[in-house]
Amino acid sequence: MLTTRHGVRPLGVADLDAFLALTSRSPVVNVFADHRARTTNLEPRWLGGEMWGRFEGGDLVAACHVGANLVPVEASADDARAFAERALTRSRSVSTIVGPHEAVEVFWNTVASSWGRPRELRWRQPHLQIDGAPSVEAHPDVxxxxxxxxxxxxxxxxxxxxxxxxxxxxxxxxxxxxxxxxxxxxxxxxxxxxxxxxxxxxxxxxxxxxxxxxxxxxxxxxxxxxxxxxxxxxxxxxxxxxxxxxxxxxxxxxxxxxxxxxxxxxxxxxxxxxxxxxxxx
Missing domain, CATH: 3.40.630.30 (Gcn5-related N-acetyltransferase (GNAT))
Structure with a gap:
C-alpha cells in the first residue's frame, strides 16, 4: 500500500522484476541502475541507500537511486519533481546527482535552494555508445x-x-x-x-x-x-x-x-x- 506523497515509496526485493522491466526501456542509459539492482536485489543493506519508485495505478513508472549517487531512472519532469520533493524531507546525503539531462535539471531546480551551492555543474555531457566493431584497429597490447x-x-x-x-x-x-x-x-x-x-x-x-x-x-x-x-x-x-x-x-x-x-x-x-x-x- 502506498502511503507516501506523489505515489513514491522505497523499493524492495519484491519490486525487483518490475524495476528490471523499467530499466529495460532504455537498457544502455540505465545500465548503472540495472547493475545496482541485479547485484543487490534491491536490498537496502546492500544498496547502501534506497531505490525509490513512483507508481501510477499500481504500475512502477519511474525510479531514483539514492546513495552516494542520486540517479533518476526513466523519470519524466513530473517524476523528477516528485522525487525531489521527497528528497527535500531529509538533509542532503548524496555527493553527486547524475543522469539524463531533463530529469537532473528538474530535480536540481527543485532542491537547489535547500541543498546548497554545488562544487560543479556539468550540464550537457554527451552519452555515447557502440554496439559493433570499432572503426579503428585495436592495440594488441591492451x-x-x-x-x-x-x-x-x-x-x-x-x-x-x-x-x-x-x-x-x-x-x-x-x-x-x-x-x-x-x-x-x-x-x-x-x-x-x-x-x-x-x-x-x-x-x-x-x-x-x-x-x-x-x-x-x-x-x-x-x-x-x-x-x-x-x-x-x-x-x-x-x-x-x-x-x-x-x-x-x-x-x-x-x-x-x-x-x-x-x-x-x-x-x-x-x-x-x-x-x-x-x-x-
Missing amino acids: RRTTRADFELLYPACVAMYTEEVGVSPETGGGAELYRARVQQLISRGWSFARFEGEELVFKAEVACASPYAAQIQGVFVPRERRGEGLAVSGMAAVVDLVRREIAPTVSLYVNEWNTPARRAYERVGFRESARFSTVMF
Missing part, C-alpha cells in the same frame, strides 16, 4: 590488469580521478577505500591497461555492467603521452574485449568541453545516444 600491475596502475587511477573530479580520491583519509575499489575492479576483470615496460600509457575500467551494456569510466593517458593516439587504439581494444566477454554494448559519458576525448571516441565508433548532466557537491 589487456586486463592483474594484482601484479597494481603499483603501476594505482597512481594512474588517482591522477585520472583528481583530474576529472577536481579533488583527490585520497582526500580525507579515502586512500584505503579507493585502493580497495581499484583492487575490486582488477578482481572482477573490469580493469584494462597498456604498459610499455614499467610505464602505463593507457587505462580504462568498466564501472558497471548488465546483460545489455557495460559503462566505461576512468579513461586515462598520462599528460606527457597525449596526442599520440593511445586513447583511440586503447579504447578500440577495450570495446573489443568488453563486447566479447562482458556485454554487447559499450557506453560512457564525457564532458562536453573535452574535445580531444570526444574526437577520440568518435574515431573509435562511439555515437551520441543521450545527454547526461552531473551536479557535484
